[in-house]
Amino acid sequence: MLDRSVAPPFTRTLDFQLPSAVQFGANGSASGWVIHSNEHPVCKVELVLSAGKRYESVTGASHFAGQLLDKGTKYHSALEIASHLDHFGAHLDIETGSDYLHVNLYALSQHLQEVLPLLQELMEQPSFPDEEWRIAKDIFAQNLQVNLEKTAFLAARGLRKLLFPNHPYGTSVQLEDLNRLDPTQISGFYQMHRGVDRIFVAGSVNDNDLQSLQKLLTSSNTTPRKDPSFSIQAGTHQHILRKDSLQASIRMGKLGVDRMHKDYAGILLTNHILGGYFGSRLMKNIREEKGLSYGIYSTIQHHALASTMSIGADVNRAQMDLAIAEIQREMVALQKIEQDELTTARNHFIGSLQNDISNVFAATERIKMMNLEGLPAGYFQQLIHSLESISTDDVAQIAEVHFDPAQFVIVTAG
Numbered sequence: 286m287l288d289r290s291v292a293p294p295f296t297r298t299l300d301f302q303l304p305s306a307v308q309f310g311a312n313g314s315a316s317g318w319v320i321h322s323n324e325h326p327v328c329k330v331e332l333v334l335s336a337g338k339r340y341e342s343v344t345g346a347s348h349f350a351g352q353l354l355d356k357g358t359k360y361h362s363a364l365e366i367a368s369h370l371d372h373f374g375a376h377l378d379i380e381t382g383s384d385y386l387h388v389n390l391y392a393l394s395q396h397l398q399e400v401l402p403l404l405q406e407l408m409e410q411p412s413f414p415d416e417e418w419r420i421a422k423d424i425f426a427q428n429l430q431v432n433l434e435k436t437a438f439l440a441a442r443g444l445r446k447l448l449f450p451n452h453p454y455g456t457s458v459q460l461e462d463l464n465r466l467d468p469t470q471i472s473g474f475y476q477m478h479r480g481v482d483r484i485f486v487a488g489s490v491n492d493n494d495l496q497s498l499q500k501l502l503t504s505s506n507t508t509p510r511k512d513p514s515f516s517i518q519a520g521t522h523q524h525i526l527r528k529d530s531l532q533a534s535i536r537m538g539k540l541g542v543d544r545m546h547k548d549y550a551g552i553l554l555t556n557h558i559l560g561g562y563f564g565s566r567l568m569k570n571i572r573e574e575k576g577l578s579y580g581i582y583s584t585i586q587h588h589a590l591a592s593t594m595s596i597g598a599d600v601n602r603a604q605m606d607l608a609i610a611e612i613q614r615e616m617v618a619l620q621k622i623e624q625d626e627l628t629t630a631r632n633h634f635i636g637s638l639q640n641d642i643s644n645v646f647a648a649t650e651r652i653k654m655m656n657l658e659g660l661p662a663g664y665f666q667q668l669i670h671s672l673e674s675i676s677t678d679d680v681a682q683i684a685e686v687h688f689d690p691a692q693f694v695i696v697t698a699g
Contacts, residue, residue: 297632299673301639301665306652310484310499317484317502319495320652322645326394328488329646330401332408332501333657336386336478338453339590345458345466346474349421351381353471354388356417359410363417366403375400377407383454384589385657386478394489401497408501411475413468422463429460437599439525439698440534447521447694448538448593483656487649525698533602533699535609539692541585541592544660550671551683552585552594558630558680559583559619559688560596562637565630566615571598577608587658594687602699609695619684622677635669 310317338347355377356363370377373396378389388408392400432438442457449455481501486494542549560567560583567581581598600608642648655664 297635298639299635299666299669301642301669303642303652303665304645304648306649306656309486309495310502315480315482315502317486317495317498318652318656319486319490320488320645320649321490322487323489324645326489328392328394328397328486328490328494329649330390330392330397330404330498331485331487331649331653332388332390332404332481333483333485333653334386334388334478334480335384335482336475337382337384338456339383339588340478341453341456341474343466343470343474344453344456344462346471347381347386348458349418349425349466349471350413350475351379351386352421352425353413353417353468354379354411354475355407356421357412357414358406359412360406361403363414366407369403370400373399377404397490397494398497401494405497405501408479408481411472413472413475415468418468418471422466425458426460426463429458434527436525436527436530436532436534436698437597439527440536440696441597443523443525443696443698444536444538444595444694447523447696448540449591454588454591483653485649485653485656487645522695522697525696527699530699531602532599533605533697534597534599535605535612536595536597536696537609537612537693538593538595538696539694541594542687543592544587544658544664548683548687550668551675551679552687553668554627554631554634554672554675555619555680555683555688556583556585556594557634558622558626559615562630562633564633566618567596567598567612570611570615571600571608575607575611577601577604577611581612589658594693596693605697605699609697613690616684616688616690619688620681622680624677627675627677627680631672631675635672638665638669 304320304322306318306320308316309319336347336350341347355366358366361369373392375390375392375396378391380387380389388404390400390404445457446455484498484502486498542552546552557565559565560581565583567583571577571581572579577600578598581596583594583596586593586595596612598608598612642651651665654660
């Protein structure tokens, strides 16, 4: 009988085995990729369009193109679309981001052929109905008014604006933008950027399914915009005043490096030590020892044109300055680290990476990221080996170069 009072022996592996992705169909720069798995009779189809926020000429066009894409076509209403998907146990999820618009279809494998014609109709003949636009606009306006009362929302928005001035990455839809936007502009944006650049299929599918999906592949007619260079005033501290708030939100950030940078593995691990998991230094200091916040994290985020490093926490307004000082102190203290702390953080980070590919849908997310960012095959395996070779001296050097508090801008709200 298993003795559950005794912990199992600790084991670790450096393996990172992604399932194979097979290319199907190609139309110019557009291509499809399938990751087969018959473990469950379900599948996911993801269409990727170069129709993210950075391609907007009118603020909000990308967001509402995604919001309204499944709200009506030339032949079907929003209710009919929803009813058809529901009847066959399918679900549609549409996301818009800084660079791409993602259309995700989840379906039972046996019914995929029943819903693919509707998906093609949505992509090729959306109608962007006036009534659905009014509903979406009203909901967005109400949610925005609620969010404008939240210090966390204000601080996060302020940080984006500081990091990406005069660029769509730094813009946010304002209430006045809603009055300048209409379905004609939304439809025009979508028609200009509707080319499906990539299709990622995961799960149990057959050749007939792939042949049907191949019809959706079209070379994008998106013209890449000439993007300005990014520059920030390091050390800037902007405060957004909310007199009635007892809480203050802190956001600190700087522009980072891309995934192919020589220091990237070291930056990832150093960030993990600082605030990347529950056992991090920031959590121990700010949450456990001083009780200034319920949670504090440092994160690294990537866009097609830039990367960012940021730190975020919500604290009592009266203790905001103390929290900022302690965060900066921990950033400097990264230049001194013991081997045990490094080993613990490294094991946790590598284990988290490996856990991220525990099922075919999760593994496909990694394959998609590598494809869209042009990363080489075996990238994650090499990353893990790079993480394994990092020493305490390497962390100290990385911290000195990339985690200098003077390089970060600060936005507070409260």
